[in-house]
Each structure stands twice: as C-alpha cells, then as structure tokens.
Amino acid sequence: MPQKDIQSLKIYNTLSGSKEPFSPIHEDYIGMYVCGPTLYSEPHMGNMRTFINFDLVYRYLLHLGFKVKYVRNITDAGHVTNSAGQQEDSIGKAARLEQLQPLEIVYKYNVRFQNLQQIYNLLPPTIEPTATGHIQEQIEIIEKIMANGYAYEVNGSVYFDVKTYMKSHDYGALSGRKVGELENETRELNSQGEKRFFADFALWKKANEKDMQIWRSPWGDGNPGWHIECTAMSTKYLGDTFDIHGGGLDLKFPHHEDEIAQSCGSTGHAPAKFWMHANMLNVNGKKMSKSLGNFFLPQEIVEGTTSLFDKAYTPNVLRFFMMQSHYRSTLDLTQEALNASEKGLARLTEAIKTLEKISASNESSFDVESSVREFYDAMNDDFNAPILIASLFDASKKINSIRDGKETITAKDKELLLSEMKGFILDVLGITLEGTQNDNRLQPVMDLVLELRQQARSNKDWGTSDLIRDGLKNAGIIVKDGKDSTSWK
RNA sequence: GGUCUCGUGGCCGAGUGGCUUAGGCACCGGUCUGCAAAACCGGUUACAGCGGUUCGAAUCCGCUCGAGACCUCCA
Incomplete structure (x- = not known):
C-alpha cells in the first residue's frame, strides 16, 4: 500500500501562515531543531506539552520511514537579555537560592527532565547539545555577524544592529512585527541602555559582579545572549539550512525572530524552511506559567x-x-x-x-x-x-x-x-499498552476463579457468583461477561 | 497602549463555503445479561451577537461583545 508517501504531508509554516507541502532538503534525512528547556527549575506540564507535540512530529516522520536528525538543545546558561533592571540570570538566581553552583542546578534539573522524558515516553532526540558546550561556536558566529556589519560592540557587550539589518532584510518576517510600529507600541519598561536602537538585542553580555558563570571572549569576560546558542547549535549539527525548526509559541518573538536575524546576518540565509509552533497548555483558560502559579509538575499528576x-x-x-x-x-x-x-x-x-x-x-x-x-x-x-x-x-x-x-x-x-x-x-501517538497480563502466574488463577464462578452461575448460585465478582473488583480486576465467555482486565 | 489569535452542543475538542449526524466523555432509551459491567444500536443539546457577500456560510468580509497570547524570562 502506498500510504507512506511523504508527498502528501503538509505542514503549517508560521513563516507563510499556511499549510505547505513538505519535501525534505536532503534526500536521506530530515533535519529538525526544537528549542529545549532552560534548566533552572523542573519543567512543568506546559513545557512538556511542547516536547510531547514535537515528539509526535518526530515519531510520525519516523513512521513514514524517514531518518530524522532531531536536535533539541538544553539551555544551561542563564541569560540577562532584558534591560528592565533585572541583573540576575535565571540559573544564577536559582543557584543562589538553592546554595548550589550553576552547574549543580543544571545537572539536578536535567536529571529530572531526562526522567520525565522516560516517564512520558518521549523518544530521545538524536542529539541534546548544551549551550555551555558551544560557547566557542557562539563566539564565532558573533564574529561573523560583526564582520558582516550587523553587530557592534559597546563596553564589552555586543549587540545585534537591527536598524542596519533592516536595510537589507525583513526583520519581523516570522512574527509579523513591524519595527517602526514596535517602537511606540513597546511597553515603557524597555529602556535602551547601551543599545543604539531599542530593538537591538544582546549577542554577548559583559559580565557583572553577580554572574556565577563567566566565559572569555574577544570582547572580554561575559556570557552569551539568549538567542545565539540556538543559532550556534542548529548550524553546527544541521547545517546552514535545515527542514524544520520548532518551539513553543511563546518563543516566536523575540527568540525565533532573532535566530533568523542571526543566521541571515552570519550565513546570509534563513536557518529553517519550516517554522512550527506548538500552542500553550491552559489551566482555566490561562496559560500555564510559573509566574501565575497555576502550574503543576508532570511528576505530580502521575503520582496524584x-x-x-x-x-x-x-x-x-x-x-x-x-x-x-x-x-x-x-x-x-x-x-x-x-x-x-x-x-x-x-x-x-x-x-x-x-x-x-x-x-x-x-x-x-x-x-x-x-x-x-x-x-x-x-x-x-x-x-x-x-x-x-x-x-x-x-x-x-x-x-x-x-x-x-x-x-x-x-x-x-x-x-x-x-x-x-x-x-x-x-x-x-507514543501510547504504551500497559500490562494487564503482566503476571504469567495470574492467568491460570483467573481461569480457575472464573471457572468456579461459571459453575455457580450455572447453578443459579448468584450469591457465590457475585461474591467472586465483587471480590475481584476490590482487587482491581473487572469481570466482563460476554456472550460465550467471560474475560477480565 | 500596539500586534496577533480565538469564541462550536453539559464538558473536552476536530472541521474554513454546499452530505462531516467529526470523535471522546457525560446523559437518556433500547439490545444483551440472573443482575451489573462491558459491548452494540438509537437519541438529546451547536457553531458568541449583529449586518454583509453568495444560489448557499460555523467556514469569507465588517462591526460589537468576550477570552487569550506576544510586546519582559517563558515550551
């Protein structure tokens, strides 16, 4: 049967806002990059929804017979990208609160995350690269962007020059935002600081006294901007252009928009053909989020x-x-x-x-x-x-x-x-058929019990018959009387 | 404030111009059964409101109301 024809696959592309026929760039594999978690705390169920959805995508592509290079990063470097006065990165903050080193925080929550993937039956990605393992790659891309004239250094930090970029590129192509309008629309907290233009974003941030993680760079000690890690890792493992880039809808802007800018600013072309965004998990109509406190952990639901x-x-x-x-x-x-x-x-x-x-x-x-x-x-x-x-x-x-x-x-x-x-x-779908006949010793016992019950029923001894049925029910076993035979589960 | 998305029957949730009675759960009736469960058959409740386009709209357009997301870390 010719079911497994990839020709029929259509994928909604955020870039175009419509479903497009999917055809892989390479003959022999599909490249897919998905933004993973920042490990400063345990991922909640909302986070898991995104990963489960892309697990579905991965699984279906595999089912169609494709080889898929599925890269999902782990963000283990906290980022201070906002200029709203917060000077602490998420991981550093967690480290201070828990009195641990940043790497201990990351490791601790990564163990939890890996465990959750097992519990929820997520197939492991082909690679799970970490941000801190690719500092050098990030620096190199920043240098390329600077060499191309799309970034500038100020006082040990490097910013992406959106205004210059806009002269030759369409900043906002993914999210549909118009920078000209953005300036007035943006909320008052967004101060410009060192940036030449309010929409510029950090590629490299000079270290401050609170930073617990610091790396060396041509611009001095500091840490990488939030968006550059994904550009570095997707490019390294999937090449300059790959098939699918995925992530949560809340990453569309600015994160993914800036990834596109970084790629165009360094390699000259957009990273992915298809951009896929998974929608949010709501509780009582509102996005599940840490700040609202309306979240629960994947572990809690399983444990009740x-x-x-x-x-x-x-x-x-x-x-x-x-x-x-x-x-x-x-x-x-x-x-x-x-x-x-x-x-x-x-x-x-x-x-x-x-x-x-x-x-x-x-x-x-x-x-x-x-x-x-x-x-x-x-x-x-x-x-x-x-x-x-x-x-x-x-x-x-x-x-x-x-x-x-x-x-x-x-x-x-x-x-x-x-x-x-x-x-x-x-x-x-990634559903597992959990064990009913997991105990081989139980089946003959059940055969015997049901045989005894059948005998009672033949004798119209409903008392005994129901006693058996109720007793089994208390043991979590449901008796189902069919036309010809009785089964249980 | 700006941009965008959405508003389907008791609940969840598909469906973008013309048979989808979508599907699941719940509920009601029936078959089956010693009774029950399971299973099967049938049924009930819908497209936020108003107006427009069209031979015809849940589906396209406009307005109103309502909800949410993003613009700040976020899956």
Missing part, C-alpha cells in the same frame, strides 16, 4: 499529589489527552477532560486486544484499506492527531462489531488493520 486533581493519571492518559487536541490549538487541562481521555483511551486499547483475538472470515464487510488511509490522511494534514484518534475510534467500533458477529474481516485485512492501528497508537 497535585491539589488540583483528586486522583492520579497515567502518563498514557496525559499523552492521549494532549493528542486529542491539535498542536496549534490551546488546550485546557481539567479533571473532567482527563477523565474523558482516560475512559476513551481504555476503549481504544481494549479494541486492539479484541482485534488480536478476533477470528477471520472469507471476506471483509467493510473497506479496511480506506480506514487505514484515514489514519495517514489525518496525520499528513499538519499532524492532525485529533482526527487520527477519531478515525481510530471508528475502527474500534468496527472491531467490536466483528467480535459481535455483525461485521467480518479477512485474515489479510485483520493483519493490516492490526499492524497499522498498533503502529499509530504505539509508535506514532
């Missing part, structure tokens, strides 16, 4: 220790919940919605197990290939996982009907449907 919910949810449920909305939409996280996902997911995974046991017929009573086609169509349309899931539910209905003898399926179609459903649920 967050005060916002009265029960725990598995990482599978969280993933499934997130996949049920499109990555470019905001998503509201509520207990009711999580409960709905939990039940829906159970039905879906149950359908797979049912399909495995179903017996085949001489012919299929419905068009299995077109069902499978729907899976691909959904994902080819800008990774529309909600549509994919709807199609999977439709397929589940068919499966249940087959089991009930109302539909039929051939052995060949069954094999196709099973492998594709598993492929999409397990490999693409």
